[in-house]
Amino acid sequence: MRDAIQSRVSSPGARANTNKGRGLGISQPGEAGSAVSDLEWRPLSACACALRTFPDAVFCSKMEFRSARQAIMQLLRTVAPADLPALLEWMRTTRDFDEFTQDNNDIMLKNIAEDLRNCLPLETMLSSEHLALQKIQQQPEPTVHVDAFLYDEDFIDSLCEEGKMSRNYCMVCGSHQTAPLGFISHSFSLMELKFIYHHVLPDLSGKVLVDVGSRLGTVLYGGYLYSSALQLYGVELNGDFCQLQEMVIKKYQFTDRIKVLHADICTQGSLLQNADVIIMNNVFEYFLDEAEQARAWEYISHNVRKQGSLLVTVPSLEDSLSSLQVRLQGANKKSHSFCWKMKNLEKHRFLVRSYLRINQFKSIFLEKENYIWNFFAKWEKATSLK
Numbered sequence: 001m002r003d004a005i006q007s008r009v010s011s012p013g014a015r016a017n018t019n020k021g022r023g024l025g026i027s028q029p030g031e032a033g034s035a036v037s038d039l040e041w042r043p044l045s046a047c048a049c050a051l052r053t054f055p056d057a058v059f060c061s062k063m064e065f066r067s068a069r070q071a072i073m074q075l076l077r078t079v080a081p082a083d084l085p086a087l088l089e090w091m092r093t094t095r096d097f098d099e100f101t102q103d104n105n106d107i108m109l110k111n112i113a114e115d116l117r118n119c120l121p122l123e124t125m126l127s128s129e130h131l132a133l134q135k136i137q138q139q140p141e142p143t144v145h146v147d148a149f150l151y152d153e154d155f156i157d158s159l160c161e162e163g164k165m166s167r168n169y170c171m172v173c174g175s176h177q178t179a180p181l182g183f184i185s186h187s188f189s190l191m192e193l194k195f196i197y198h199h200v201l202p203d204l205s206g207k208v209l210v211d212v213g214s215r216l217g218t219v220l221y222g223g224y225l226y227s228s229a230l231q232l233y234g235v236e237l238n239g240d241f242c243q244l245q246e247m248v249i250k251k252y253q254f255t256d257r258i259k260v261l262h263a264d265i266c267t268q269g270s271l272l273q274n275a276d277v278i279i280m281n282n283v284f285e286y287f288l289d290e291a292e293q294a295r296a297w298e299y300i301s302h303n304v305r306k307q308g309s310l311l312v313t314v315p316s317l318e319d320s321l322s323s324l325q326v327r328l329q330g331a332n333k334k335s336h337s338f339c340w341k342m343k344n345l346e347k348h349r350f351l352v353r354s355y356l357r358i359n360q361f362k363s364i365f366l367e368k369e370n371y372i373w374n375f376f377a378k379w380e381k382a383t384s385l386k
Contacts, residue, residue, distance in 0.1 A: 087315055093205040093228045105225040109190055109218075112248055113150050119244060120150070148189035149218040187215060188281060193222035196279075196312065204229040207276035211235070212265050212300075213283035217245035220258045233259045233275075235268055266296055272303035281314045297321070 063071065078086055091097075095346040122165045188196070197204075203229040211219040214234025222234045236242050249258050261268065272278065278300075304311065311317070 042350055090210060093203070106190065106194075108225060108252065109149075109193070109221060112221055112252065112262070113190075115248065115251070116244065117150050119247075120147075129171040143156045147187045148192070149216060151190060152191075188222070193218060194226060197222055197226035200312070201227070201277060201310065202239075204277065208228050208233070208274055209277040209279065210268075210271055210275040212278060212280045213237070214245060214260060216239050217241075217248055217258075217260065219279050220245070220260070221248065221254065224254050224257055229257065229277075232258045234258070235263055235265050235271070236260060237262075237264055266299045268302045269299070271301060275304065275309060277310045278304060278305060278311065279312045346363070 017330055074287055076084065076087070204223070206227050208231050209219075209223055209227075209229045210233045211223075214220060214236045215238075220232045220234045223229050234245060236245065239262055242260055245260045249255055249260065261271075265272075269374075284296055
């Protein structure tokens with residue numbers, strides 16, 4: 001390729017290099033040169049310019065990291081100083097690089113999942129999660145916790161084949177009469193994370209995202225890799241999970257944009273007030289009793305005040321609050337007031353994007369024409385709650 005460029009440059013009528021030009025270019029030859037079509041001439045001109053800018057690297061089909069970095073730095077030095085800030089900002093926020101990075105991001109998340117699997121038992125529950133374990137055992141049908149981020153469907157199939165997991169339970173001990181076993185996950189799967197950041201949320205450049213009950217940190221890692229969010233905060237009450245998140249953040253060098261807070265969300269009013277996006281995935285139902293859930297929701301309703309902020313919840317906000325209201329019937333006046341307020345969230349200042357039941361995800365995900373409207377229940381506020 002380089003020989004072809006040099007040959008074309010040295011041919012009669014082909015060289016163009018002026019003080020006003022943009023470096024070495026290729027001119028369309030006149031009568032003295034051979035005929036070159038416009039389609040052929042334009043790529044040759046671009047290649048010649050690249051050859052002068054970084055001749056040793058530009059024609060390598062597979063550049064190593066060091067050479068690629070050097071080539072990019074050399075190219076940046078040729079940019080007009082007035083345009084350099086805009087170019088750097090574009091490089092930081094553009095989605096034009098997704099085709100080069102998306103596969104690598106998927107691989108990185110799968111590597112993180114493998115690291116976490118090696119640190120946790122199969123059910124991904126800790127002995128310190130007393131209330132969650134108790135509530136799972138109290139389900140009307142046998143239910144197990146299977147983390148969707150750590151174990152996708154194919155992985156579960158392989159575990160079932162190895163006899164380490166089962167999708168069914170025996171309804172009559174010792175018989176062949178079986179029924180599907182219930183699965184519960186407190187994490188988004190890889191597919192769900194990509195859907196949220198690529199299709200649900202708007203551009204997060206310069207925005208602050210808060211994951212309430214960050215647990216393994218999957219929302220934070222996905223936000224780091226799949227969005228341009230300025231800062232990603234995880235608030236987690238369990239110290240063991242905070243340590244796991246810190247391990248991953250340090251290993252994969254996410255510390256510049258991810259921060260994990262070992263705290264109760266009801267102590268983080270300032271963080272909620274400055275958040276642009278709040279994500280809550282099965283965060284209260286299994287980990288707090290009814291009175292604590294009411295307190296947490298009321299605290300959130302008073303502190304999520306930023307204009308245009310988004311709340312993404314699983315299960316849906318309507319399901320969470322209606323069931324909580326039923327359980328609080330007959331409680332004190334304050335609880336009744338709380339439930340009335342939360343049922344009238346359409347009057348609140350922020351737009352709420354709330355997941356429908358998560359088991360509808362796959363079918364709705366494939367219906368791309370109307371999936372946004374099918375998938376979310378939307379509320380738009382007019383005035384703030386007092």
